[in-house]
Amino acid sequence: MKLVFAGTPEVAVPALDALIASDRHEVVAVVTRPDAPSGRGRHRVASPVAQRAQEAGIEVLRPARPRDEDFLARLREIAPDCCPVVAYGALLPKAALDVPLQGWVNLHFSLLPAWRGAAPVQHAVMAGDEVTGAATFQIEEGLDSGPVYGVITEEVRPTDTSGDLLTRLAFAGAGLLAATMDGIEDGSLKPVPQPADGISLAPKLGVxxxxxxxxxxxxxxxxxxxxxxxxxxxxxxxxxxxxxxxxxxxxxxxxxxxxxxxxxxxxxxxxxxxxxxxxxxxxxxxxxxxxxxxxxxxxxxxxxxxxxxxxxxx
Known part of the structure; x- marks a missing residue:
């Protein structure tokens, strides 16, 4: 399939690498957040996903807002089959969701419907969960509520920080996302609606x-x-x-x-x-x-x- 990958931080790079390495799919562009000030000099720096895409010679799209018409026009011009997403960092409007034939598929770091939201790993650790995982699901307009393609589980170790756990999930989840793309392409994988019970929310943690x-x-x-x-x-x-x-x-x-x-x-x-x-x-x-x-x-x-x-x- 022809893919447009959306992601921003370092945790999204393993999944991008897995899709670039796939012999069944072609990553033709990435969507990421605009360059942001970093370091003591506050110079604007490209996101880790943008840097990895540039190294691989892949087109980088940096819309200020995903609803910007210039971005939507370019996305329609590319006409991707599917758009895999890992920690992109912005809400996608319906106009963008409707472009790819197979939709947008998110890799989320929890066992949905548990811990929907921006900080699932942090909330899993804070709640004392003994097992968490990652899930791939079809993005819809609700918050992490779309039907699920696949899951993996991961033990939460007694000394894990959120950083430790997220690093393991990023690499294990990269394989899950690549396998999900394979299953969508050959028709062997169909998304299953999330259960109505067991929903918990994971908003971003503040100071x-x-x-x-x-x-x-x-x-x-x-x-x-x-x-x-x-x-x-x-x-x-x-x-x-x-x-x-x-x-x-x-x-x-x-x-x-x-x-x-x-x-x-x-x-x-x-x-x-x-x-x-x-x-x-x-x-x-x-x-x-x-x-x-x-x-x-x-x-x-x-x-x-x-x-x-x-x-x-x-």
């Missing part, structure tokens, strides 16, 4: 969602830190400034600390929660680089009884 509540149980604190790593980044407050929490681990043998209260040993830093403590392993103070929590604690000279989250950011 406040990533703020640690030290009165919550240790397992909840651990999930928030892992779910928000690498983005938006779990955080708390120490001495009126924001402290980013990069890596922590439950410490069930430490039950004596009140919520947020710190205890510092020679090579360990613990913080109390609503149940038992968590050990802080890596942190990032405001305006500084990530560092081991023990090194941070030595530098700030934590006093007995000091706590995290005790005051708002100044």
């Amino acid at each position: 406040e969602d990533a703020r640690v509540d030290w009165s919550a149980p240790a397992l909840r604190v651990d999930r928030v830190v892992r779910a928000c790593t690498p983005a938006p980044g779990a955080w708390t407050v120490f001495r009126g400034e924001r402290l980013k929490l990069i890596h922590a681990a439950p410490a069930p043998d430490r039950t004596e600390l009140a919520p947020g209260v710190l205890a510092v040993g020679k090579n360990n830093v613990y913080a109390g929660t609503g149940s038992y403590a968590v050990e802080l392993l890596w942190v990032q103070p405001q305006g500084k680089k990530p560092m081991r929590a023990a090194d941070w604690a030595r530098g700030v000279r934590i006093a007995q009884g000091e706590r995290l989250g005790a005051a708002d950011v100044g």
